[in-house]
Amino acid sequence: MRARSRFLPGGWLSVYAFLYIVFLYLPVIFLPIFSINTAPTPKFPLTGYTLQWYEDLPRTPALLDAAWNSLIVGISASVLSTVLGILAARSITRYRYPGRRAINGLIMAPLVLPEVIVAISMLLVMLQLGLSLSLFTVVLGHVLVCIPYSMTVLTSGFEGFDRSLEEASADLGESAFGTFRRVTLPMVAPAIISSLLVCFTISLDEFIIAFFLTGTEATLPIYIWGQLRFASKLPGVLALGTLLLVASFLLMTIAEILRRRAARRTQNEGGLYA
Amino acid sequence: MPDQPRIERPHPERPQSEKPMIEIRDVTRSYGAFKALDDASLTIREGEFFSLLGPSGCGKTTLLRMIAGFDNPTSGSISVGGQSMEGIPANRRPTNMVFQSYAIFPHLNVEQNVAYGLKRLKLQGAEEKRRVEEALAQVSLNGLGKRRATELSGGQRQRVALARALVMRPKVLLLDEPLSALDKKLREQMQVELRRLQQAVGITFVLVTHDQYEALAMSDRIAVMFGGRIAQVASPKEIYQRPVNRQVADFLGGMNFVKAEIVEENGASLVVDTLGFGRVRTDKPKAFVRNGGGATLGIRPERLRVLWDNATAKFEVAGKVVERHYFGEITHLIVEIPGLEKPLSVTETNDFGADDIPVGTSIRLAYDPEALVAMAD
Numbered sequence: 001m002r003a004r005s006r007f008l009p010g011g012w013l014s015v016y017a018f019l020y021i022v023f024l025y026l027p028v029i030f031l032p033i034f035s036i037n038t039a040p041t042p043k044f045p046l047t048g049y050t051l052q053w054y055e056d057l058p059r060t061p062a063l064l065d066a067a068w069n070s071l072i073v074g075i076s077a078s079v080l081s082t083v084l085g086i087l088a089a090r091s092i093t094r095y096r097y098p099g100r101r102a103i104n105g106l107i108m109a110p111l112v113l114p115e116v117i118v119a120i121s122m123l124l125v126m127l128q129l130g131l132s133l134s135l136f137t138v139v140l141g142h143v144l145v146c147i148p149y150s151m152t153v154l155t156s157g158f159e160g161f162d163r164s165l166e167e168a169s170a171d172l173g174e175s176a177f178g179t180f181r182r183v184t185l186p187m188v189a190p191a192i193i194s195s196l197l198v199c200f201t202i203s204l205d206e207f208i209i210a211f212f213l214t215g216t217e218a219t220l221p222i223y224i225w226g227q228l229r230f231a232s233k234l235p236g237v238l239a240l241g242t243l244l245l246v247a248s249f250l251l252m253t254i255a256e257i258l259r260r261r262a263a264r265r266t267q268n269e270g271g272l273y274a
Numbered sequence: 275m276p277d278q279p280r281i282e283r284p285h286p287e288r289p290q291s292e293k294p295m296i297e298i299r300d301v302t303r304s305y306g307a308f309k310a311l312d313d314a315s316l317t318i319r320e321g322e323f324f325s326l327l328g329p330s331g332c333g334k335t336t337l338l339r340m341i342a343g344f345d346n347p348t349s350g351s352i353s354v355g356g357q358s359m360e361g362i363p364a365n366r367r368p369t370n371m372v373f374q375s376y377a378i379f380p381h382l383n384v385e386q387n388v389a390y391g392l393k394r395l396k397l398q399g400a401e402e403k404r405r406v407e408e409a410l411a412q413v414s415l416n417g418l419g420k421r422r423a424t425e426l427s428g429g430q431r432q433r434v435a436l437a438r439a440l441v442m443r444p445k446v447l448l449l450d451e452p453l454s455a456l457d458k459k460l461r462e463q464m465q466v467e468l469r470r471l472q473q474a475v476g477i478t479f480v481l482v483t484h485d486q487y488e489a490l491a492m493s494d495r496i497a498v499m500f501g502g503r504i505a506q507v508a509s510p511k512e513i514y515q516r517p518v519n520r521q522v523a524d525f526l527g528g529m530n531f532v533k534a535e536i537v538e539e540n541g542a543s544l545v546v547d548t549l550g551f552g553r554v555r556t557d558k559p560k561a562f563v564r565n566g567g568g569a570t571l572g573i574r575p576e577r578l579r580v581l582w583d584n585a586t587a588k589f590e591v592a593g594k595v596v597e598r599h600y601f602g603e604i605t606h607l608i609v610e611i612p613g614l615e616k617p618l619s620v621t622e623t624n625d626f627g628a629d630d631i632p633v634g635t636s637i638r639l640a641y642d643p644e645a646l647v648a649m650a651d
């Protein structure tokens with residue numbers, strides 16, 4: 001092969017790659033652009049630059065309520081699914097038992113199930129259990145969809161955790177609790193924080209399950225959906241959407257950095273033998 | 275430090291203590307019906323470099339882990355320094371371990387790794403620093419204290435693992451295949467260094483290995499294990515020259531086996547008839563237990579020497595070279611002897627031209643009857 005071809009020097013492949021990226025991100029770029037436009041209708045050409053829509057956001061009580069609800073749901077769902085994920089990931093990575101792979105598959109399944117089906121099924125179950133719809137039922141639903149993400153992050157952090165590290169700590173005189181505090185926790189902390197951030201982000205953005213399982217209390221995506229009926233509210237929605245977008249992007253980036261750090265910590269054995 | 279002889283035992287510079295350090299009494303470890311360790315008894319002396327040698331699955335690692343406190347005997351007892359280890363968890367035992375994977379804490383730097391166990395002792399800051407530096411100097415890692423574990427080579431990691439254990443000043447240092455991840459050259463260098471280190475610190479070392487050369491080169495005494503049982507405990511020289519059975523003989527390098535009929539047996543010696551070597555009188559091994567009228571004689575390939583031209587020896591056998599394999603410093607000859615069911619392996623150094631002996635040549639081999647070892651069938 002010619003060395004030149006490795007650098008995509010023009011040609012069809014780079015055109016394709018460019019169009020691909022544009023297709024993925026162009027719609028997303030429109031959001032922040034129109035959110036600082038003075039005209040309330042999202043149309044080109046832009047009429048002027050303003051931050052008015054952003055300034056209006058904190059003055060909307062319904063929005064603040066929805067944000068507060070999303071915060072509660074996001075924190076509860078991320079903590080719950082991370083705790084459950086830690087237990088499952090530890091078991092999957094540390095022990096060998098029959099059905100281990102099947103169990104792992106079942107835990108990961110909600111990732112590929114149609115969300116609307118999951119939402120309807122959960123709704124049926126909640127009603128059967130006699131639970132009235134509230135933020136609590138939304139949290140339960142979000143835990144279900146968050147656990148696969150939590151598992152992915154945590155297993156990559158726990159995988160290859162050399163059991164002899166804990167033995168070495170005990171061998172050097174440390175108690176079981178001391179070993180957990182001085183070895184286990186520092187090693188897996190980045191993965192745990194990463195899992196919390198990923199789950200929080202997913203819960204924050206999740207619409208379908210929240211829509212089916214919430215009672216009268218709206219989360220942010222539900223609030224946004226409700227506002228779309230009023231053309232005059234659109235700029236506010238765009239501003240809010242932009243903020244959510246930035247928040248998600250930041251949280252996911254931090255989460256990925258932490259996940260990689262965790263994976264590096266546990267998997268640095270091997271490779272360096274010389 | 276001048277080079278020390280590698281194989282000379284015992285070491286005249288530090289007389290061996292006869293005081294027991296580790297006593298293993300009738301220890302069995304069962305996993306269901308499988309016995310990883312089967313009624314093993316062993317005494318390891320104070321200040322000794324002791325090796326547990328055997329193929330994988332022979333129970334050597336299980337025994338080491340029970341001394342460390344990571345596993346418990348199903349029955350039997352283990353004591354260290356005269357104190358029973360029953361019910362004492364790993365973190366309160368006077369032993370420290372160098373793990374096969376080294377188990378260096380990746381989130382800590384070299385100094386913090388070495389100081390890990392000292393933190394519990396609540397030493398003064400200066401005293402802790404002094405001990406860490408002393409331990410790093412012992413393993414020639416001075417100046418690398420601030421490095422992260424991820425920035426170290428395999429050999430350096432192993433030194434950190436050693437320093438981290440030695441800094442605790444244990445009564446016993448346990449080493450679980452510490453050299454198996456290193457390449458050949460580094461491994462041989464570390465064998466010498468480990469031996470020197472052990473002599474310098476005077477701590478009892480217990481090494482688990484499946485590499486017979488490693489065990490022979492480093493140990494004061496070796497226990498050879500098979501299938502959960504201890505087959506022989508002796509000095510490297512005795513293990514190599516006087517193996518108790520064919521299994522031990524085979525595991526410790528090449529050995530020619532020759533069928534023999536027992537003609538006469540008394541307290542110290544044994545007279546046997548063989549087809550290739552005729553009638554031979556040999557020392558009777560301590561562990562020899564007669565099993566019918568037969569026995570096996572063994573002779574190491576390097577104890578057979580090629581007789582050149584018209585040279586003669588008091589004891590010789592004649593045969594024909596059927597194969598020749600060149601290994602650089604030595605040549606390996608396969609020699610067929612009339613009457614023997616299996617041809618003999620002979621290793622000959624190349625200084626006299628053994629590498630030029632054509633296949634098919636008739637040659638004579640000299641041997642010393644002392645080199646023939648009798649083993650029960």
